[in-house]
Amino acid sequence: MAKYNINYGLDPRRDHILYKDEDHKVIYLGTNMSGSGDMDVNSYIIINKKKGMLLDPGGYKIFPKVLSNISKYLNPKDIEYIYMCHQDPDVAGSVPLWRSITNAKLVTSWLWIRFLPHFGFEDVDSVAHPLPDEGSELSFGSTILEFIPAHFLHSPGHFTIYDRRSKFLFTGDIGIAILEDPSLVIEDMDKHINAMKPLHERLMASNVALKDWVSRVSSLDIEAIIPQHGGIIPKKHIGRFFNFLSNLRCGVDLI
Numbered sequence: 160m161a162k163y164n165i166n167y168g169l170d171p172r173r174d175h176i177l178y179k180d181e182d183h184k185v186i187y188l189g190t191n192m193s194g195s196g197d198m199d200v201n202s203y204i205i206i207n208k209k210k211g212m213l214l215d216p217g218g219y220k221i222f223p224k225v226l227s228n229i230s231k232y233l234n235p236k237d238i239e240y241i242y243m244c245h246q247d248p249d250v251a252g253s254v255p256l257w258r259s260i261t262n263a264k265l266v267t268s269w270l271w272i273r274f275l276p277h278f279g280f281e282d283v284d285s286v287a288h289p290l291p292d293e294g295s296e297l298s299f300g301s302t303i304l305e306f307i308p309a310h311f312l313h314s315p316g317h318f319t320i321y322d323r324r325s326k327f328l329f330t331g332d333i334g335i336a337i338l339e340d341p342s343l344v345i346e347d348m349d350k351h352i353n354a355m356k357p358l359h360e361r362l363m364a365s366n367v368a369l370k371d372w373v374s375r376v377s378s379l380d381i382e383a384i385i386p387q388h389g390g391i392i393p394k395k396h397i398g399r400f401f402n403f404l405s406n407l408r409c410g411v412d413l414i
C-alpha cells in the first residue's frame with residue numbers, strides 16, 4: 160500500500176487508514192454520517208508503535224462507533240493520549256466515557272483544564288496534559304507532534320497539530336464545512352470555499368487571528384489539511400485554502 164490514502168471518493172461513513180508506514184498510522188474513524196441531521200464530526204486516531212493518540216473523540220452519541228472502529232486497529236487500553244483541540248461538546252462530549260475505559264491523559268489548552276472537573280474528574284492534575292498558549296511539542300513514539308497556536312479560531316484556547324511523520328495538519332474547526340459531497344476528500348475547491356465561507360465568517364474571531372495562524376503554518380510541508388468537520392483538503396488545494404483564510408473578513412471584522 161502507498162503511504163498515503165488521500166483520494167477523492169473515500170466514503171466518510173466508514174473508517175480509513177489515511178497514512179501508514181512501518182510504525183505509524185493515521186486513521187479516520189468513520190464518524191461523519193453525511194447528512195444525518197446532526198453536526199457531524201471527524202474523529203481520528205494516530206497510532207505509533209502500538210500506542211494511540213485519539214484526536215477529538217467527539218460527542219456522547221458516537222462513542223460506540225468510535226470505540227468499535229478503533230478496536231479494529233488497537234486495543235483501546237493502549238490509547239495514551241486523548242486530544243481535545245478545544246472545549247466544545249462535539250469535540251469532548253465522550254471524554255468521560257473514554258476515561259472510564261482508559262488511563263489516557265487529556266491534552267488540551269491550559270485554559271480548559273479548570274473545566275475538566277465538570278466531566279467528573281476529581282484529580283485533574285493527574286489526568287491533564289495542559290498546553291501553554293505559545294504551543295509545544297510532544298514526542299510520541301517515532302513522531303513529533305507540534306501543537307501550533309490557533310487561538311480565537313474559533314475557541315480562545317485552540318491548537319492545531321502538525322504530525323511530522325505523516326505531514327498532516329489537524330486543524331480542528333479551521334477548514335470546516337457541512338459535507339454535501341459523498342467524498343471525505345475534497346475535489347471541487349470552488350464549491351468547498353463557498354461551503355466553508357458562511358461558517359468561518361460567523362465562527363472565526365477576526366482576520367487578524369486567521370492571518371496569524373496562516374503565518375505560523377504556511378511554511379510547513381503539509382500533505383493534507385484534516386479538519387474536525389467536513390472534508391479533508393488535499394495538498395493540491397492547500398495554497399487556495401490559505402489564500403481564502405488570509406482574505407476572509409469574519410467575526411468582529413463584520414460587526
Ligand SMILES: [Fe+2]
Nearest residue numbers: 245247313332
Ligand atoms: Fe468548536
Ligand SMILES: [Fe+2]
Nearest residue numbers: 247249332387
Ligand atoms: Fe467543531
